Amino acid sequence: MRSSSDIGPSGRSAYSCVLAVALLCVAPSCNDSDSDPSRPVDLVSRGAEVYKANCVVCHHPDPAREGSVGPAVAGSSRELVAARVLAREYPAGYTPKKDSMLMPAMPFLESEIDALSAFLAAAGDRGQP
Numbered sequence: 001m002r003s004s005s006d007i008g009p010s011g012r013s014a015y016s017c018v019l020a021v022a023l024l025c026v027a028p029s030c031n032d033s034d035s036d037p038s039r040p041v042d043l044v045s046r047g048a049e050v051y052k053a054n055c056v057v058c059h060h061p062d063p064a065r066e067g068s069v070g071p072a073v074a075g076s077s078r079e080l081v082a083a084r085v086l087a088r089e090y091p092a093g094y095t096p097k098k099d100s101m102l103m104p105a106m107p108f109l110e111s112e113i114d115a116l117s118a119f120l121a122a123a124g125d126r127g128q129p
Helices: 009-026 045-052 079-085 107-127
Strands: none
Touching: 045 107, 079 107
């Protein structure tokens, strides 16, 4: 078995990048309100956690700015967020900012669409998260 010292610098960088993406994809988003069902959930804060855990790999940490792969998404409608995140589609009549179709469907985020939409709406209202 090869050790990390056997891998060259570019191999380590690629390995680190793949590992970071994998961890972001499988890392659960934790929230104190998960342990206390009587405590109201702040959708914008929850959406910020979901965005940081699942979206910043391609979109900029500030959703009002262009990301490395994905476009700025601040102010996106719930309809657009649901269509893109759950089904890799666009709502009828919507013109994409980028037509790359690189974004994967993430059906595991179905229960987080309201929170993610609230965060992106707030980011659009303020021009930043």
